[in-house]
Amino acid sequence: xxxxxxxxxxxTVVSAAGxxxxxxxxxxxxxxxxxxxxxxxxxxxxxxxxxxxxxAAPDYIIADDDVVAPRPAQxxxxxxxxxxxxxxAYGDRECLARAVYFEARGEPLEGQLAVxxxxxxxxxxxxxxxxVCGVVNQHGQFSFDRSRTxxxxxxxxxxxxxxxxxxTAAWDAVAPxxxxxxxxxxxxxxxxxHKVGTIGNHVFYR
Numbered sequence: 001x002x003x004x005x006x007x008x009x010x011x012t013v014v015s016a017a018g019x020x021x022x023x024x025x026x027x028x029x030x031x032x033x034x035x036x037x038x039x040x041x042x043x044x045x046x047x048x049x050x051x052x053x054x055x056a057a058p059d060y061i062i063a064d065d066d067v068v069a070p071r072p073a074q075x076x077x078x079x080x081x082x083x084x085x086x087x088x089a090y091g092d093r094e095c096l097a098r099a100v101y102f103e104a105r106g107e108p109l110e111g112q113l114a115v116x117x118x119x120x121x122x123x124x125x126x127x128x129x130x131x132v133c134g135v136v137n138q139h140g141q142f143s144f145d146r147s148r149t150x151x152x153x154x155x156x157x158x159x160x161x162x163x164x165x166x167x168t169a170a171w172d173a174v175a176p177x178x179x180x181x182x183x184x185x186x187x188x189x190x191x192x193x194h195k196v197g198t199i200g201n202h203v204f205y206r
Contacts (some may be wrong), residue, residue, distance in 0.1 A: 075109050075171060082161035082170075092132035093167060096120075099136045101159035104143030104202070111200035112159065114175040116166035118204065121179045128179075138167045175204035 047144040089097040096116055122128040122135045129135045136142060150156040165171050175181075175196045181204045182188050193205035 020078040031058040044158045079109055082164050083157050087160050093163055095136045097159045097163035100162050101150045101156055105155040107200040110174045111198040111202055112162045113166055114199050114204055116162055117173055118178050118181055120166055125179055177206045180205045
């Protein structure tokens with residue numbers, strides 16, 4: 001309400017109380033008591049005009065040298081939380097966990113997750129088998145012996161956690177849209193594929 005309107009209202013109220021000649025002076029005192037200073041800004045307006053949006057930082061960074069560098073601390077926390085939940089591994093989830101275990105155990109968590117995401121990207125691409133187990137067991141695609149059994153220890157629990165995180169898309173892609181990878185010690189002729197980046201001892205392509 002503007003000051004003029006407050007003056008009029010206050011004068012009316014005081015005058016109605018007794019048609020007193022000092023009504024304008026009383027109204028002025030009433031205005032001083034109820035009207036905010038001219039330079040006062042309502043808290044809700046101030047907050048809306050000065051609030052700074054909370055912009056989340058990216059979950060991963062691809063450096064100029066093509067080395068993928070996600071934030072390990074955050075993924076470490078997520079893996080630890082998932083391990084605590086003791087995710088089960090059967091069917092496609094078991095195939096995914098086994099591939100992570102045999103292809104990438106001992107690698108950085110980001111590298112293990114990237115391997116799992118490569119398999120899921122293949123399933124989604126339509127150019128490979130339509131299931132995780134189909135992709136993992138496809139002839140000539142992965143180097144590990146399918147008949148081997150993972151040792152029941154921390155590496156296997158980590159692989160199961162990574163598989164659960166990848167399968168539920170609980171973490172962003174660390175090697176976006178990658179559908180292939182190889183060990184850095186191996187030379188390959190994938191000239192037609194785009195190099196996404198290197199994580200640990202693996203190079204990823206799409």
